[in-house]
Amino acid sequence: MFAAWSSDPEVRYHGLMNLGQTCYLNSVLQVLFMTEDFRGAVNSHSNTEFIDYRLKDLFNHLVKGNSDAFEMMNALDIDTVDEQRDAAEYLQKIIRLTSPEAAKIFHGELTNRRICCSCDTETDTDEPFWILPLSLVDSCSELYSVEDGIREFFKASFFTGEDQMYCEHCDSKVDAYTKYVVKHHPEVLILLLKRFDFSYKYMTYMKINDVVDVPTVLEMPENQPYELYAVVDHFGDLRGGHYCSRIRSQVDSRWYEFNDTWVTQVRHQKCCVFFTQIHILKTMMQIIDKSLFVIFIRLIPIYTGM
Numbered sequence: 174m175f176a177a178w179s180s181d182p183e184v185r186y187h188g189l190m191n192l193g194q195t196c197y198l199n200s201v202l203q204v205l206f207m208t209e210d211f212r213g214a215v216n217s218h219s220n221t222e223f224i225d226y227r228l229k230d231l232f233n234h235l236v237k238g239n240s241d242a243f244e245m246m247n248a249l250d251i252d253t254v255d256e257q258r259d260a261a262e263y264l265q266k267i268i269r270l271t272s273p274e275a276a277k278i279f280h281g282e283l284t285n286r287r288i289c290c291s292c293d294t295e296t297d298t299d300e301p302f303w304i305l306p307l308s309l310v311d312s313c314s315e316l317y318s319v320e321d322g323i324r325e326f327f328k329a330s331f332f333t334g335e336d337q338m339y340c341e342h343c344d345s346k347v348d349a350y351t352k353y354v355v356k357h358h359p360e361v362l363i364l365l366l367k368r369f370d371f372s373y374k375y376m377t378y379m380k381i382n383d384v385v386d387v388p389t390v391l392e393m394p395e396n397q398p399y400e401l402y403a404v405v406d407h408f409g410d411l412r413g414g415h416y417c418s419r420i421r422s423q424v425d426s427r428w429y430e431f432n433d434t435w436v437t438q439v440r441h442q443k444c445c446v447f448f449t450q451i452h453i454l455k456t457m458m459q460i461i462d463k464s465l466f467v468i469f470i471r472l473i474p475i476y477t478g479m
């Protein structure tokens with residue numbers, strides 16, 4: 174139906190028509206489609222209590238040719254096609270509306286641990302999550318390292334002086350610190366780069382255009398490795414931007430760019446910079462780009478057997 178907008182005929186994947194300013198939805202739907210385990214889980218369910226059947230129908234259309242997200246918009250109560258919205262917000266909304274069996278691939282759990290500096294009593298509060306936010310506001314340079322951002326997220330925060338916290342065991346306010354601990358590593362971890370920060374000078378949200386450095390292999394706490402397989406890019410500002418996605422196929426291990434109905438294989442010089450870095454006697458690939466907005470990394474199993 175939309176063949177006139179198709180891209181390279183040798184590319185096996187298909188695109189989604191932009192119905193106005195629906196690129197934010199197209200970009201995340203393509204990542205979900207290319208996440209094989211999620212697509213398989215969605216295809217195995219037809220319960221109309223969740224939106225799996227809507228996703229299943231869309232994915233079946235994408236296997237055959239270009240399509241559109243009109244039915245998904247209805248399922249998500251999106252009443253206009255002419256308004257740019259937050260791709261990360263609607264990604265999380267889609268995941269929350271899918272069945273637990275399908276959504277569990279993205280489900281992680283953190284423990285917010287509070288430690289009293291006086292008696293060492295630990296108080297744990299578990300927090301489920303779908304997306305891990307990484308702040309760019311405190312970045313010390315124009316090149317933001319995702320590895321440093323992850324370390325910053327899990328760094329301990331200390332509360333002293335007027336910020337002391339109450340300890341039930343000591344029955345008084347005490348110096349304390351808190352830190353996040355990963356209780357459950359999701360199979361697919363979604364990292365959100367918080368590029369939009371409220372400016373009190375201009376009284377509006379402004380975009381942080383720092384260049385972001387992300388390696389294709391990332392290590393999370395407890396030495397759990399993940400591999401990069403998809404990113405959602407954002408170009409422009411908060412209200413007048415454009416979204417597309419770049420995804421590594423699990424079938425042929427090639428990277429593809431999904432820009433609405435245009436699907437092309439990513440070359441080294443297009444959209445991003447790929448380069449080889451020798452570090453501690455091992456070769457790693459990295460993506461360095463100022464358009465990165467949402468990052469998808471897949472868990473690499475750790476085998477402990479003999």
